[in-house]
Amino acid sequence: MATVALRDVRKSYGTNAVIHGVSIEIADGEFIVIVGPSGCGKSTLLRMVAGLEPITSGTIEIGGRVVNDLEPRARDIAMVFQNYALYPHMSVFDNMAYGLRIGGIRGAELRARVEQTAAMLELTPYLDRKPRQLSGGQRQRVAMGRALVRGPAAFLLDEPLSNLDAKLRVGMRLRIKDLQRSVGTTALYVTHDQVEAMTLADRLIVMNGGVAEQIDTPMRIYLEPATTFVAGFIGSPAMNILPAQGTEQGVLLGAVPLALGRPAPGRDVLLGIRPEDLTVAPEGEGLPLTIRAVELLGADAYAHGEIAGGGEMVVRVPGKKALSPGARVGVLPAPGLAHFFDPATGRRLP
């Protein structure tokens, strides 16, 4: 168990900079999720913490000790790989025992520790099997077990659930959170799935193009996204972001005045409203919207439409009151839940 600190960590491959300075202080036992689109540098960041990639500049501390130049094995961490990286020629038992044996643990203690971890992950019946004789979900648990059994200072997980089918993934998600809480080990978890990110994280790092756009709790990121990228990435369906103009009373969206917040009068802004913060009203009230398509999910439906004066907008409506394409309605934004961003920098306006 340990704290982890990244201070202005950067990475370049040749002249190609892929991580542009990430800093975060992680408390002991905290569950940090690194989330972002594919190619934004999540794996690179994690692999630098693991010691699998040298860092170009900055410092990484684990347990108060700078580990910049330490080999992975000297960092007291365990990692779960996306493809699990189980040793194919070893039984499940030997896969889990590999690191312990290297650590000098033998005999009854070795057996006890492996068996205890295996029991925790319901792997006891499979201890003698080779990885190829296991299902995807079982392999994933072996990979988890191999990390857990060593009792490391920190867990690093790189998209550990992305090779599972949707149902297993939800089950394992809850389980990982449970396990991490019960052992109390600091965890860094990489995913591109925002639902995983929201549900698992104590704090989230939202990455985009090698930059940590926002580091905060999931709820604060949802409620106060720091940039248009974060606003669009967290939350599903994505936040509606439309150009608008500040007025004395509120904003002017297209030609429609809305009493939402108060950016400086006359100022151009980007107005963000989440689909779940909009309600449908009869035509004539609020913002006129022409429905183009409706996605019906059962409990909810997402109505995609076009607002007067151009611009797309998505509205969440109850499934039972789903609209039909072609309908003309008005939408009312919930007061106080609108977000304003600077059109030039994409940053949140106070």
Place this chain on the structure above:
Amino acid sequence: MNRATFPHRLLPYLLVAPQLAISLVFFYWPAAQALRQSTQREDPFGLATQFVGLANFRAVLSDPAWLNALRVTVVFSAWTAFLSMAIALLLATQAEKLIRGKDVYRTLLIWPYAVATAIAGMLWLFLFNPSFGTLAWPLRQIGIRWDPLLNGTQAMGLVIAAAAWKQISYNFLFFVAGLQAIPKSLLEAAAIDGAGGARRFWTITFPLLAPTTFFLLVVNTVYALFDTFGIIHAVTGGGPGRATETLVYKVYNDGFVNLQLGSSAAQSVILMAIVIALTAIQFRYIERRVHYG
């Protein structure tokens, strides 16, 4: 598995016909001849032939010179296969670590394979000639009384070195391919689990290379048994004494030099049996234990 299918029934047979014809003319027919000759006694001029049953085999198996050749063959083949594979594996693992110049290094290492066996033999013979060999001189400088023309152990060392050197390229290529097939993440996982470089090699890389190693073991054994004739012929001629006379070399010596055709044929039949048995054992007992995935 993707099976190619041919619309015509005859076409597949036509396509394998050349290969079959070659095997028939250059393998099955001589093999049958050897089998027939091994039961006969023939005078050197081929004028009189006499059926003698298994007498040739009995004579061969109780001949001390043949038993010596068997011992020489075992020592020679084991060392040749071991050395050429071990060195190739070492070079392949080092090549994997290179970031720059990988291709140049690989290309250069493949060249010895293009050298004909007999030429390779001559090369080593000249390099280590006791009187003018470029590499014999340093050996003598470090206190070794280098004289492979008289010292049987040194002669053996020389042919093993030449034979192994020639085969390193081939083994190297296969080991490079084998190493590339091992997922990097396995070695990373082992590194995080605390394994150092040597331990990663022996507990992860080496076991996962087993299919390649096994294949090369079969190939190198067969190579050492048969394809090294040219090297032995050029370097030592089986000498000094009979110190480097392998089974194959003895078949040649007895049959083509001494014209004992019956005995030579019996020896080649025994050799054939040995190879078939060796290959069968290797496939039956080793191959089953080396495949993962």
